[in-house]
Amino acid sequence: MGKKISIAATADPVRAYHHGALRPALIAAAEEVIAERGIDGFSLRETARRAGVSPSAPAHHFGDSRGLLTAIATLAFTGLGDALEVADREDYPDRRSRILAQGVAYVRYALAHQARFDLMWRSPLLDKAAPGFAFASRRAYVVMEQAVLGDDSGGPFGPDHAPAVACWSMVHGFARLAMDDAFPVKSGDSLDDMLDDLLAGMLSHLDV
Amino acid sequence: MGKKISIAATADPVRAYHHGALRPALIAAAEEVIAERGIDGFSLRETARRAGVSPSAPAHHFGDSRGLLTAIATLAFTGLGDALEVADREDYPDRRSRILAQGVAYVRYALAHQARFDLMWRSPLLDKAAPGFAFASRRAYVVMEQAVLGDDSGGPFGPDHAPAVACWSMVHGFARLAMDDAFPVKSGDSLDDMLDDLLAGMLSHLDV
């Protein structure tokens, strides 16, 4: 009680000088900003404001803007890999069903986390050498490849990975086009219903 | 000869006040900037500098940064549509060959004009209501759809357009992934050769 509590210059008048959990708070704030404003509207200052700290504070935890965005992209890839793994735990009557489920899970994840998904592929903004990034980004693909190729897999990007690349390309392209409003919405349809139908119709043309 | 020629404050000491062809010069400069720096490195000021005018000059021709980028994206879509049309002028032994040629032309265009292609899908940076944009972006898809569906086409995005969406998604996804360095380059392979092989292998899994 003898300690003098410093009043940090923040919107929270009683916050101690040390935030105590700033790294996760910044990640949460940054995800909020990109969800609202898109990647192009991302601002480190706005993120710091929302976390209730000064604009320079994120530098300690992430180095620079790229470091923070990379941390989020790594989480995003981890989330995608998790979603694909969850989808792969079901019992499927045949391999084709298993593969289509991967495709659906991929698109579902992308459409449910559009800002994250967008960030995941913004290579110029990311530090791909950061710890954990390469592992997370590769893992998502590996889960899918394993589902597509099964015992035929010669390891990631092995000699016979064309079916996995075909699956990946198709669902990745679909997710991107859907996110970029490339498919017109017919009046009377809800966007989700339309995309579900379109996705099912499209996947029927994947020959694996 | 009685006219006094004003010396504009530019790096070109003899340039008249009026540039005379500033709109195309700005487009060329902007394309140069995005080719060198990527979309995220684009700067209206750097573009103006390269065109030899002040930072405010582009505003007259394009309004704002968005206007200039939209003009370039419109040109990019026009280029893509042209490439798809050129590919479709060949005689193909069957419809499948015709469709695969569309896929190859799409990916080829994307990989040959990466900055343009990237910009084409940066919706938040573009004014989709600008004159000519909607037409150009739709035309590219329509050319491909016509090739995929032939007489079966019920008009753009008609009821049976799943094969066209499948084709589009696959090649679009492939182009995006290739551009984002998602496919590892094996040592000893040239990137172009590898992508050509991968593209052919992938397209063999498109069932249309």
Next chain:
DNA sequence: TGCCCAACTATGCGTTGTCCAGATGGGGAA
């Protein structure tokens, strides 16, 4: 109690896009 240092603040700098007032000069009418 004093020191160390992780974690923060405050300040300054250069760059950015945009806004707005002013300057330029080509073209056309009187």
Next chain:
DNA sequence: TTCCCCATCTGGACAACGCATAGTTGGGCA
């Protein structure tokens, strides 16, 4: 020839940005 209009540009100002750097805070430990 002169004058006016206006398309097209310049220059300056402003707020916001990311980053660098010096300084401050306070918890933990000897």
